[in-house]
Structures are given as C-alpha cells and as structure tokens.
C-alpha cells in the first residue's frame with residue numbers, strides 16, 4: 509500500500525506531480541479556467557471586492573500564499589486568518605466579499621465553525637476541500653475540490669500542493685473577469701502552470717543531496733527559516749513540516765523582522781534556511797543571510813536556477829527550476845518537505861504518525 513516507499517509521507521511527496529496535474533486538469537479547459545464544477549460563476553467573481561481566507565495549519569499557509577498571489581495579480585484585498593482566531597474575533601465582513609475555507613479533510617472543527625459564522629453573516633463561502641462529501645464541502649455555497657487523492661500521512665504534502673493550485677486558479681480567474689489580466693496573459697500563466705508537475709519531478713530528482721544534508725542536522729536544537737513575501741509563506745510551511753515530524757524547534761520569520769529580536773537566538777552553527785525565490789527580494793534576504801552568518805549561523809539557501817551568487821554566502825544551496833513568480837511555492841516547498849522528512853527518518857521517528865497529532869482535528 510505504500511507502493512514501495514518506506515513511508516506514506518515519502519509516497520505522497522512523490523505523488524505531487526500527479527496530484528497537481530489532476531487538479532489543474534479538472535479546472536483548466538481549452539486554455540481557460542473553468543470553475544463551473546464549483547458552482548462559482550464569473551459574475552460572482554467579478555463582483556468580489558474582498559476575500560477572507562480562513563484555515564488551520566498548513567492550509568492557513570496556503571492562504572498566506574493566496575493572499576500574495578491574489579492581491580498582486582487580481583488587486584483584490586485579501587485577509588487571512590487562522591480559523592480558531594477568526595471565529596472568536598467578531599470579524600468585520602465587508603459587502604461583496606467571499607470567505608474561502610481551505611481544508612484537506614473538510615472536517616476541521618474550527619474551520620467548520622468559521623464557515624458557519626460566515627453563513628450566519630450572509631457571506632458566501634467557497635471551500636477548497638480534498639475529501640468529497642465532507643462537512644465543510646456540504647455546507648459551503650461553492651466547493652472547489654482538490655484532486656490529491658487520499659492522504660494518509662499526518663503531515664500534509666500533496667494536499668497542500670493541490671490547494672496552492674486552487675489559489676492560483678481562483679486568482680487567475682478573478683483577475684481575468686475583473687479586467688486585471690488580458691486573455692493572452694491568462695494563457696501564458698496557464699501554460700506555465702501546466703509545466704509545474706514536470707518541474708516538481710525535477711526537484712524530486714535532487715532528493716539524495718537533501719537527504720545527505722538533512723541527516724547532518726538530526727541533532728539540531730533550533731532551525732530558522734527566513735524569507736520575504738511569498739518566500740515568507742513558504743518558510744512558514746517549511747518550518748511546520750520540520751517541527752511536526754522531526755520534533756526540532758523551528759521558526760519562520762519574515763527576514764526583515766530578524767533584527768527586531770530573533771537574531772539574538774542565532775549562535776555558532778545554528779541552521780538558518782533562507783528561501784529566496786522572488787527576484788525583487790533576493791538581495792534583501794541575502795543581506796539578512798549575511799547578517800546571521802556573521803553571528804555564526806550555518807546557511808542553507810533555497811532559490812531558483814541562475815541565482816548562483818547565493819553560493820558566495822550560503823554553505824549549502826538548493827536550486828529549483830525557474831517559473832512564474834506567483835508559482836514558486838509549488839517548487840520551493842518540495843525540498844523543505846524532503847528536509848523535514850529526512851531529518852525525521854535520520855532520528856528514527858514515526859514519520860507518518862508524529863506524536864500528539866491527528867490527521868483530522870475534529871475538536872476545537
């Protein structure tokens with residue numbers, strides 16, 4: 509049942525090209541985004557003035573990526589909340605808005621409660637759900653199913669990757685119907701999106717190097733992930749993957765925040781992973797890498813092919829194929845999933861069933 513892989517997590521990491529391809533295939537038809545299966549109409553998307561994305565854990569990190577992508581591509585303001593905060597903060601929900609609930613299981617208690625709150629306030633709800641017929645799918649106005657297939661490992665990988673595709677699709681179609689994207693740009697973006705499965709496979713080809721590096725850090729006490737913009741959102745997910753299955757304390761920081769406190773935690777040999785896929789922010793994050801290096805940090809840099817100047821600063825570099833700036837998460841997350849996985853394996857831990865965690869969190 510593990511298809512020859514040692515753990516479900518590794519199997520599911522390798523299923524990402526197919527999961528991503530299946531999700532794209534369900535909603536991209538003849539060079540256009542077709543969301544009719546979800547019930548969402550172009551009229552509805554055209555009327556949207558604000559979007560609230562609400563989710564827990566990794567799905568929340570997808571929402572963070574969604575915010576960057578939708579705001580910069582479609583120009584629609586997006587707020588992102590963890591569901592357990594949203595439901596108790598008496599959120600102000602604007603007119604012509606939509607709540608987007610992201611959930612692999614479709615059963616997460618706080619996310620379901622957030623959905624019900626939105627409905628009580630008469631705000632339409634789009635859910636992005638992997639499990640067909642789950643509570644969140646049934647109670648939403650519109651459901652965009654992800655096609656990851658069953659995910660067994662507690663730490664999400666392939667569902668996360670398909671949720672990212674859902675964000676891109678929502679963003680592209682909203683931008684198009686709101687007149688922010690020309691049809692030719694839509695075609696270009698979709699054509700690039702369709703290359704992601706192959707590019708993810710290319711990243712997976714690099715796994716032995718990552719395994720070698722990860723096994724050196726099995727005894728680390730702290731690991732820091734830094735990035736800016738989308739790279740910060742990637743850092744958050746990379747850090748969660750690391751801590752939940754390796755039990756190593758890790759934190760993600762917006763790179764510019766380091767010097768406001770956190771940098772005092774950096775000591776000789778502390779591993780700092782800099783995520784630097786965004787061209788316009790590369791130099792900024794690089795300067796933060798230089799800062800932590802001078803405090804003794806050991807640096808791993810994660811960037812795109814071509815940015816080889818990273819090697820002047822980073823002690824270990826990982827490259828992912830080039831893609832459209834909005835889509836870099838789909839590639840950069842893969843080495844970080846593998847890092848968490850191989851550190852956990854090197855420590856001999858129960859990768860698929862980390863302590864204290866459940867696959868579906870149905871209590872608040």
Ligand code: F6R
Pocket residue numbers: 564565566567568610611612613614615616619662663664748749752867868869
């Ligand atoms: C982390 C992880 C969790 C889930 C979270 C939400 O690897 O899997 O953080 O993302 O519990 O679960 P769903 O998506 O089922 O609502």
